[in-house]
């Protein structure tokens with residue numbers, strides 16, 4: 001930090017409601033080049049390094065891809081010497097632990113702080129205060145200027161906790177600063193003294209509620225007041241912190257945007273737009289125009305979804321009650337914005353209504369994505385197709401207004417955690433062949449292509465994968481008591497459970513193979529182990545039903561004598577970063593089968609590719625770019641494209657027609673509705689089948705045959721093992737684009753305009 005303050009360099013502030021960091025210890029040791037020495041010392045002491053690492057509690061402060069992206073970005077910014085602070089919430093309870101009882105998901109609270117947290121430093125002296133509720137009052141100051149003050153009915157204290165995130169092979173760290181909520185007084189003494197002990201305690205408790213628990217929804221916001229309070233809490237604390245530091249260094253705020261770049265990770269932190277305006281105008285007395293210029297130049301917004309139900313909206317009434325001053329500022333921003341819109345498009349009232357920050361209706365809503373677009377100088381999607389669809393559909397009116405604001409920033413993942421750390425066998429084999437520059441320059445992996453016809457090297461490549469599969473098989477047995485064959489094809493789908501991700505389609509393929517074997521037990525089938533993992537949002541019944549279905553199918557298939565062990569279905573409980581680190585390196589086939597146009601990018605797909613798995617996938621998100629990089633001959637593509645999906649939806653999609661014309665598909669659905677997999681609850685999946693026949697929002701029926709045919713090709717490729725390992729090697733060799741180092745370099749150059757600042761370890765501590 002002192003290097004940055006001395007040099008007056010621009011700092012990136014990454015605002016995110018989620019940081020899914022994974023365990024720290026091993027990653028820190030690797031990035032600091034201490035791993036092997038510590039391993040050696042522990043060996044000498046007779047201690048088991050792996051067992052020790054497993055003792056660390058994983059901080060699960062995120063739901064899935066969005067939170068993990070924030071964590072990969074902190075690693076890459078540190079590694080690239082980009083000055084960076086990640087700002088978020090120190091949830092007392094992170095994402096729930098998932099257990100399976102009789103095949104159903106059970107949620108256990110994640111009390112991750114119960115033994116303390118050695119990775120953080122409390123910074124009580126840098127606490128800030130956060131207002132909530134109450135009303136506003138206008139007044140004129142001594143110089144006669146119109147001013148507004150916000151009289152809150154609650155004031156919460158935000159306490160920062162800092163966790164340094166070391167870069168690889170550099171003295172630099174990124175800082176992760178998470179805020180905890182506390183009551184401002186130990187107890188409300190007024191209430192206490194007037195004998196109202198219960199109210200005094202309740203006040204204090206309710207303040208602390210704000211940072212109590214992470215909302216466990218992925219891609220489906222819930223319009224709960226506490227969630228809005230969480231968002232405002234960490235955004236206001238972070239902006240106050242940013243301003244305080246800036247004033248310390250510069251003494252004024254006129255050129256704030258030259259010293260910091262604030263990235264909004266989705267709309268969760270988009271109240272930052274009116275909050276920075278409030279701080280600049282009400283607290284630091286800048287003019288509106290001045291404040292607005294600074295605000296727009298400071299913020300950039302990343303959109304993460306095309307699902308219409310995932311776009312955040314807050315009822316105006318709730319917003320008004322919780323954040324009265326911000327609601328006024330939003331109205332003022334909207335009034336000025338719409339005046340411009342009407343000037344640019346005279347008479348086009350419907351366009352103005354579409355663009356408005358407020359959605360009209362019985363219960364008017366604040367459109368947070370619109371707020372983020374208007375208040376930012378840059379708007380980006382997270383993969384090429386996603387950005388294109390944003391421009392054409394979701395944010396089309398904004399694109400027509402400001403095409404120059406739109407960027408594509410294809411996601412990436414850090415090769416330190418997702419290859420070097422999680423797959424040491426492969427990392428060593430790679431470094432033996434091409435040296436270790438790939439660790440901070442992943443495009444170097446291309447040099448592996450020289451070995452694509454080296455039989456001996458390919459054999460070693462295959463042996464690494466096999467050993468990883470042996471390790472995972474052992475873990476599967478420990479966790480589930482299911483025995484799997486490490487020589488079988490490991491066919492893996494691990495990610496949040498969501499209808500658009502189509503875990504159900506993967507199950508339909510499994511049941512198709514099962515039906516083939518039941519019909520012809522002698523069939524010569526490539527043996528497969530199907531591995532699933534992922535959490536369902538606790539209130540998302542259909543997702544939980546799919547978890548149950550996977551387990552039910554496994555409970556029958558895994559024991560059916562006709563199958564002779566050729567198919568195994570495993571659901572590993574509690575998918576998180578640590579479990580991902582075990583699974584991705586052991587996968588042969590990566591299932592990336594979302595309905596085209598629904599998965600913004602995906603990052604799991606990238607982790608698999610880096611680790612030498614082949615992808616079976618739709619033309620969606622970053623799958624498209626993965627296929628382009630690795631070559632279409634090394635990727636199993638199937639299914640309708642986004643434009644086909646849209647066309648069919650608009651013409652009236654009738655899924656039952658696929659049922660009528662496809663006997664194999666009929667046989668699969670019959671297995672579900674007949675109760676074959678749940679004899680004690682034969683009707684359990686009937687609603688699921690009738691939904692497929694009548695609605696099928698995610699078009700599983702339309703993609704079924706194409707998927708089955710493509711799976712047949714994948715099996716044929718696996719049988720030809722020379723071919724398979726060549727393809728596997730080429731997938732890794734051509735995965736360089738998907739390093740988050742590349743993503744961060746793109747943001748730095750095109751959006752943030754920041755440069756690396758090498759940090760030397762001086763004596764100035």
Ligand SMILES: *Cc1c(COP(=O)(O)O)cnc(C)c1O
Nearest residue numbers: 064065495576577580602603604
């Ligand atoms: C990478 C990752 C994800 C994202 O997976 P997708 O397949 O892109 O949805 C989710 N959760 C964890 C724990 C991850 O490591």
